[in-house]
Amino acid sequence: MLGILTALRKSIMKLKLKQRLIILNVLSIIIPALAIIYITISMTKGIMTQQTIKLTKNTISQVSNNIDALINNQVIHRSNILMYEEKLYDMLKNNLSDDAEKERKKMVDIVLYGSNVSILSVLSDYISVAALYGKNGELFNFSLPAAKEELVLERLQQMGALTRKKNHVIKWYPAQKNFFTVEKSLDIRQEFVVIASRAISNPKTGEYLGTQIYTICEQAIYNSYSDIELGKTGKIFVIDKAGNTVSHSNENELLSSAINTELVNDILKMGDSVFHFTIDRNKFLIITKTSQKSQWITVGMVPEKEIYGEINNIINYIMLIMFAFIMISFVSMVITADEIVKPIKKLEKAITAVENGDLNIRVDIKGDYEISKLGRYFNRMLDQINKLIQDEYVHERKIKEAELNVLMAQISPHFLYNTLESIVWKARAMKAYEISEMASSLGKLFRISISKGNVIVYVEEELEHVKAYINIQKMRYGNNFDFHLDIQDEKVLKYKTLKLLLQPIVENSLSYGIEHSDKKGIIRIKVVQDGNKLTFEVSDNGAGISEARLKEIKKSIYSDDEKETINQNVPLNQKYSQGPGIGLKNIHNRIQLYFGAEY
Structure with a gap:
């Protein structure tokens, strides 16, 4: 140990005075500060955990009391009142004969007693007398529009709600869809009801008269705790002594009744208690309280990470304040160096971006x-x-x-177009129809070429230009070839494209393909829309082209030597008539000029 301290002392002595002062100050502050932080965290965490548990227990107890008050005021109290409603005794004793009038008589009784006995009307927004069951087996369903009596009786018998005993203890049944009425609600909390049944007997004679059945919308129970939050994702739910769901803060879990079975077993086994439970590696604090009126168990379920999350937040604030004092001296020294280094790094980053081609940074x-x-x-x-x-x-x-304009302006198109029109009429007058047709096609060719000076034309106009050129060439070649135009969708005709794209390619097909073939030629133009792009395909069945020549043409088309095209001392009328490579390169360059390098 002494050797380590000696070596440490020698290392410190080698440092500059400024560095030694920093180390001395840091060590003298950090060691006691860490001890204080540890003690503070331990004490704060223990105290706040106990306070959170106490607060949550009080909250769950209050929810249980709210539910007890709801049951006592809205169900038990009203049930006692109904027990003394002598107007109902005759109805409950009634034994209606099985005839065609039975249903009508029963409905009359339901409407009549429902309007004359106030207790049979809605007790509150969500609690009502669903039905009365007479001693002679007659069911009076006050939940209108009522469901079929056979179905209601079957469900009640399955539940055991129609036992003919003078037991005035209220029997409770878990949350389920309301089967007394055919009316459905879009709100699941109003669709699901808790059912309560209680025997009715004459208080004076003790005679058993029947059973009163109540429905309590789950919404009424949920309202007892809807404004209570247990952390951000904590849950509150109510189960009965059999572990069945009565109410749940989560609608999806209410609908599926999917409460963890092991959790329910622990709740039923432990009674009113506080314990910890783990579901899928997530730990929860469970707090339970049993109702005195209904024996329902109200359960609060809080994720422990949220409990300690709040505590940790407070602890973090304490640590932040303490560490702030520790770091002030260190940060003040770092800031100066950082202010010098940061702009240099920023400039370095910009220079690297320029090196990679980004000139906009x-x-x-x-x-x-x-x-x-x-x-x-x-x-x-x-x-x-x-x-x-x-x-x-x-x-x-x-x-x-300028090159393009000079090329297109070498012939006076207006003069030629007007002259050709005169030739057409003269030829027709002399009945020289082939000459007339050829001159007319040539006129169309020049008319479309003019296009009011527009470089961009409709696809339909470009195709008309090609057709006119084909008609002229057919007369020249004596119909030695056929022309097919394949358009998959007519709407592409209204799209726009560059003028004079297709004619040079068709000319190449005739000059280098069809003209050197012994069989009858076919030239096909196919127009296809591919997403937001338009593709023109020109093909022929001519003599073909050698692989070496094809490579040579492709190389000339995609060559980037633009200066050679611009500066070479070759007249423009010669530059664009030196074979298929030059014409195709001209088309390629024009497309890229107007639409970008990706085409």
């Missing part, structure tokens, strides 16, 4: 010292680079557009 360095000035110089440099690139792009595009 900028750095924002506050202040008026050397690094901030460097950042502003860096931003101005990128602005200049972007401006030069943009100017070069505009310049190149203007050159390409």
